[in-house]
Amino acid sequence: MNRLELLNLFKQGLGDLLEAVERELAKPQRDPFTEVDPNRRPHEHDTRRLFVDELLKHLGWRLGLGGNVLEEARLQADTTKFMDYVGVTDEAGSPLLLVEAKAWEKPAIAARGGGQFSSEAALVVAAIQHIRDGKAAGTSPISPEWDAYLRQVHGYVRTLSEGYHHTLPRAVVISGEWLVVFADPVETFLGTARPDEIAIFTRGQFKDRAEEIFGLLHRSALTQDAPIPLRPAQIRQFIDLDSVSGAFHGVHVHYERSGSMLFARRPRILLYPALFVARKDGAVFTVIARDEHVELDYTRDDEGTDTLTPHLESVRARSADLLAACAAELQGELTPSELGDFPGFPNGGMAKALVRDLPEANEWLVATGSAEHYLLAEPRVQDCRFHSWAECGPDAALQSAISVRSLEPRAFFTDTQQHHCAHQGVLDRRHGRCLIQAVDSRTCCQACVYLDHCWTAAERAALPCGQ
Incomplete structure (x- = not known):
């Protein structure tokens, strides 16, 4: 599809989503095990399920198995952190979009103590500079909740850049009521922050500013798959x-x-x-x-x-x-x-x-x-007796030889064939490391090109092959 077709689909999908959200919020009781609370708003899990997941789908991202969005993606730094969503490229798995979801009722951007700034984006810039200067959270110009959000995103962007050498194109903090987009998070959090690189939307603006949201966050705007x-x-x-x-x-x-x-x-x-x-x-x-x-x-x-x-x-x-x-x-x-x-x-x-x-x-x-x-034409080790179940003795796998090709266990090559392994000890040790286990769990390691990638030199020397 071209850009106009994708944009039209997004506008249509976003409109349907916003209408569905309104109907959901109008329900006086969504939890049958609590008292009726007409003012209740979704917590973070519900916000993600009801709104964020659907918004990402309309923006061209695929969630779930085989998708291009990692959920609760692990990020190893001084401590292990989990990012709510990370949209990645299909070809390299490089991060394109970081999304941090907050509960529906979490407050929008606000200055601490009634401070005055020319815009919300200018306030965010001041708060980010406060973090980069190493100043305490308690003296931030922004509200405590938003100081915490910005510190969280700052940590993710820095770790992705310095620890993983990834330049993140977009970062988002979102609830059901507001959306904040960092159009150049690496420059904003690690370089020079500018108000014009920060876009802020409220739910009431989502529909009217749909084309702007599309241009910032649609997958087609960030990568060509x-x-x-x-x-x-x-x-x-x-x-x-x-x-x-x-x-x-x-x-x-x-x-x-x-x-x-x-x-x-x-x-x-x-x-x-x-x-x-x-x-x-x-x-x-x-x-x-x-x-x-x-x-x-x-x-x-x-x-x-x-x-x-x-x-x-x-x-x-x-x-x-x-x-x-x-x-x-x-x-x-x-x-x-x-x-x-x-x-x-x-x-x-x-x-x-x-x-x-x-x-x-x-x-x-x-x-x-x-x-x-x-596969190699023949194993590296010649005349290995462990291709034969009978020759393995007490080390033989299972209760009998695999004489015909099998689906369970997955065994394409059969007993005595030179690409077959019948040694239980080898099979036990290769569990979890064999790269072709799902294709054939009994392929002889010495007949596979991955031998040096699956086993260390010391482990290879300890294999019983040929002994």
Whole structure:
């Protein structure tokens, strides 16, 4: 949609929301377990549920699983703090919008002791400078509640900037009755605060000033989201050759539960070769050339041995074509970077990961770096006896060997196959660290490209593989 369409949708949604709020506030009793109080206003949880959540949705933000808003986002500084909402970029997980919600009846901006200022924004500027000068809360020019709010936001902005190296574009403090927007929070709280960088709205102004709110807070005003995946011809819309920090092979993994419900269903794994192109600001763009998959499976060679080589060669050939197509679009050369240089996918907070869950179940993006696949043709350790359940003795997993592919536990490779692990001790120790656990919980670590990322050198040396 273009800006006019998005703006119109926002105005319509905001109007509907304000009408719904009026109806809710008119109810004399919303809590059946207390006495009727017609003057009662929602507390913070209700304010968030009834108003803030809905306002963010109308502003183009997605809450909940698979969304681009983190709720109660953890921020580690001198103490652990939790930010009410943080809107983030899809590509890098960088913060775009900080929202601190307050209970409905919390007071609007007011000077302490009847002080006089040219505007509410000028009062806020004076209060922020008071905080930056290290002066006590009790002598702030602003009311005690607002001194606390400003100190809270100041701490968040400073920690994001100094501790996480993020430049936050917007910060908001909101109740149901008022909205305060900091249009440049880093400059306001850490540089030079100016009244014209602070926008203040009351509920009665929300509808008339809807376009201003849209321009400040709508997601489309703060970032341009890239679709997942991009086609090679789309990549130059988001990145140019000079801004590329690295290109990384990988795959999109689609896991299926195949077969009739009347019988035992079996796993089927489809792989789509992908290229993850990283921009110098940490954003990662996913490029997939076409929707043709490569099914994961062994092929039996002339000697009657199961081998993964034909599958890997098919993925490798398509990955090379994809890399060449992206390089041609960017009009330069792209050389696959090592996995250790991958900046990471957003991972539910400020953390980054090598594997990204997609909104649909059993769908992942898997970065593999200079390798084209997360699996090797064969394990690093040759002739390891722990591929066989019978050879594991007292260390054998479960009560019997996994002789057919299984959904529970997730086991694509089966007993005695060289990509299968049957050692219970290894399986126990890899729990919580294996990056492909959801795809196959029994893959041999020595046959996976993530070995060095999941285990330290000392831990790798202590593995029983090959002993």
